[in-house]
Amino acid sequence: xxxxxxxxxxxxxxxxYHRVSFAMAILMANFKYDFCINNYINIxxxxxxxxxxxxxxxxxxxTDIDEIEEFEIGAVNKNExxxxxxxxxxxxxxxxxxxxxxxxxxxxxxxxxxxxxxxILVYGYNKCDGTISVMGYDKTTKMALYKTDFExxxxxxxxxxxxxxxxxxxxxxxxxxxxxxxxxxxxxRNYLDSRPYIDKFTENKIYGHDAILYLIHYLKCVEAxxxxxxxxxxxxxxxxxxxxxxxxxxxxxxxxxxxxxxELNDELTDIIAIAEKVRALxxxxxxxxxxxxxxxxxxxxxxxxxxxxxxxxxxxxxLDKMLLKNDLNTNICLNNYVE
Amino acid sequence: xxxxxxxxxxxxIIKSHxxxxxxxxxxxELSFEDGIVNSLEFVSIVIELETEFDIEFDxxxxxxxxxxxxxxxxxxxxxxxxx
Numbered sequence: 001x002x003x004x005x006x007x008x009x010x011x012x013x014x015x016x017y018h019r020v021s022f023a024m025a026i027l028m029a030n031f032k033y034d035f036c037i038n039n040y041i042n043i044x045x046x047x048x049x050x051x052x053x054x055x056x057x058x059x060x061x062x063t064d065i066d067e068i069e070e071f072e073i074g075a076v077n078k079n080e081x082x083x084x085x086x087x088x089x090x091x092x093x094x095x096x097x098x099x100x101x102x103x104x105x106x107x108x109x110x111x112x113x114x115x116x117x118x119x120i121l122v123y124g125y126n127k128c129d130g131t132i133s134v135m136g137y138d139k140t141t142k143m144a145l146y147k148t149d150f151e152x153x154x155x156x157x158x159x160x161x162x163x164x165x166x167x168x169x170x171x172x173x174x175x176x177x178x179x180x181x182x183x184x185x186x187x188x189r190n191y192l193d194s195r196p197y198i199d200k201f202t203e204n205k206i207y208g209h210d211a212i213l214y215l216i217h218y219l220k221c222v223e224a225x226x227x228x229x230x231x232x233x234x235x236x237x238x239x240x241x242x243x244x245x246x247x248x249x250x251x252x253x254x255x256x257x258x259x260x261x262x263e264l265n266d267e268l269t270d271i272i273a274i275a276e277k278v279r280a281l282x283x284x285x286x287x288x289x290x291x292x293x294x295x296x297x298x299x300x301x302x303x304x305x306x307x308x309x310x311x312x313x314x315x316x317x318x319l320d321k322m323l324l325k326n327d328l329n330t331n332i333c334l335n336n337y338v339e
Numbered sequence: 340x341x342x343x344x345x346x347x348x349x350x351x352i353i354k355s356h357x358x359x360x361x362x363x364x365x366x367x368e369l370s371f372e373d374g375i376v377n378s379l380e381f382v383s384i385v386i387e388l389e390t391e392f393d394i395e396f397d398x399x400x401x402x403x404x405x406x407x408x409x410x411x412x413x414x415x416x417x418x419x420x421x422x
Contacts, residue, residue: 280401283382296398 005090006124006133011143021143022121023068025135026095030171031070065097065167076166078157083150086132087125094168096122102159103136108146110137115161122153179253182330185319188312209305212240216298223294229285237282241275248272251315257332260318267311274304340420345392346413352387353409356380367410371403378403394419 008029012021066073076085076096089096103111103118111118123145124133131147138144157164191208215236221227251268254261278300285293326332346367354361357375369375376384381403385396394416399405406412 276402276404277398280378280382281398283379284386284401287383288386300398 002091003128004124004126005087007090007093007095009121009123009135009145011135011145022097022119022135023065023071025121026169026171027068027070065099065169070172072170072172074168074170076168078164078166081154081157081166083125083130086122086150087127089168090123090125092170094170097167097169098122098153098157099165099167101153101164102156102161104159104161105152105155106134107148107152108138109134109148110139112139115159117161117163125150179257179332180330181319181323181326181332184250185316188316188319192309192312209308211236212301212305215240216301219294219298219301223291229289232282232286234282234286237279241272241279244268244272244275254315254318258318258322260321261315264311264314264318267307267314271304271307271311274300274307278304340392340417342413342417345417345420348391349388349413349416350409352384352391356384367413368408370408371406375409376403388416392416392420 009025010028012024012028065071074094086096097119098121099119100117101120102115103109103120104113104115106112106120109118109120110116118136120134120136122132122134125131126133126147130149130151132150132153133145134148134153135143135145138146157166193208218227218233218236222229222232248268251261251265255265278297281293281297281300284290285297323330350361350366353376357380359373359375361369361375363369371381382401385401389395396419400415406415
């Protein structure tokens with residue numbers, strides 16, 4: 001009999017993706033290759049975000065927990081949730097995902113003491129002290145791993161605030177990971193071919209280079225005083241920067257399959273450096289209000305677009321060659337490339 | 340300005356932003372990778388340093404990753420002050 005157990009979990013390095021972070025945390029811990037290699041790279045920016053704080057920046061595909069092909073999902077009745085149930089689930093390799101749980105009663109959670117529906121993932125237990133191991137936002141407002149006592153979880157489940165839904169998640173035993181070349185190609189094409197920006201803020205979504213052009217326009221508007229600089233939107237800069245990190249992961253995987261991709265790494269490193277520089281400048285502007293920084297950001301973003309056009313076009317060419325090599329078979333099992 | 344004075348001031352400003360224990364002997368060798376401050380705090384430090392020493396950081400030097408340790412930041416600012 002074990003007194004405590006924790007299932008493997010990894011906090012995703014990319015933090016902007018609350019919606020997918022739980023799935024990524026499980027997948028990254030259980031698979032050799034990171035989850036984010038096929039999808040999740042397009043930046044969808046909604047201009048209305050600035051007005052409505054609507055969290056629809058990112059057009060993820062198949063990223064809700066119950067859509068992940070690598071997972072087997074089972075629904076759990078919240079009345080069944082007892083400590084013994086958690087122990088049994090964890091011992092059987094099943095994570096427990098609580099969506100819309102009222103965090104008010106959960107000790108150490110971000111919204112402890114406040115009625116607030118949030119998502120948490122339970123990945124472990126400790127019989128000795130009656131605690132469970134949780135992934136979720138903690139007091140630092142960052143996605144984190146923390147402990148809380150089981151009774152607080154149960155109290156939150158029973159709270160009339162929020163519509164708690166509980167799912168058991170187990171990772172399918174056949175640990176094969178596939179990369180979809182066509183999906184990557186269409187994703188990059190969409191990124192490059194996004195509509196040129198026109199002065200039309202009513203559009204629901206802009207993405208790819210369109211998003212960056214929008215960002216440049218946004219900076220011009222801040223500079224001209226059309227947008228209030230005290231409400232300067234930092235999140236967009238973080239998303240742009242995060243996207244490049246995801247692209248780096250994708251290129252790393254492709255490099256393991258075709259050496260030609262390795263040669264493109266330096267070009268991507270330059271692009272990442274620009275994105276990080278722009279993000280740092282955005283933070284500096286946010287803190288200092290120095291308007292000259294806005295012009296620098298625009299200059300760097302324009303440069304970044306040019307570099308991305310060149311690099312992603314080369315990646316598309318290499319993907320085409322790779323497809324031909326594989327008799328146009330778009331799904332490639334990454335396990336074949338394990339050293 | 341004496342480099343030691345610059346270093347003392349820089350360490351003082353970083354300490355005011357850091358929750359980490361920075362009591363070790365060779366504080367200039369402390370690595371930023373050890374999480375002394377995060378990237379957001381680092382930019383706040385940059386702004387304070389710019390005001391303190393009347394300098395402007397180059398855009399390429401705004402990233403915390405530009406410096407392996409506090410000593411490198413001291414070197415960079417000392418050169419800026421000199422010029």
